[in-house]
Amino acid sequence: MISLFQFLLFGFIAISFALAVFIPISFGNYDTWIKNKRLVFLGVSVWFSFVFFLGISNSFVS
Numbered sequence: 044m045i046s047l048f049q050f051l052l053f054g055f056i057a058i059s060f061a062l063a064v065f066i067p068i069s070f071g072n073y074d075t076w077i078k079n080k081r082l083v084f085l086g087v088s089v090w091f092s093f094v095f096f097l098g099i100s101n102s103f104v105s
Contacts, residue, residue, distance in 0.1 A: 048100045055093040062086050 065086065069079045 044100070044103055048097075048104045051093060051097050051100055055090070055097055058086065058090050058093060062090060 062083075065079075066083060069076050069083050
């Protein structure tokens with residue numbers, strides 16, 4: 044179970060870093076935002092899913 048938690052935590056950190064880089068680039072230009080809007084919303088949805096599953100898995104690890 045600890046390895047699953049570590050995998051989820053690594054995925055959460057990777058998604059957070061990718062969103063921290065990608066979202067300001069998407070907001071930089073209106074045409075870029077229109078083109079990447081769906082990808083940004085997908086990334087944010089995945090990020091919230093990671094937060095939810097990390098909270099659940101943390102209760103099993105501790």
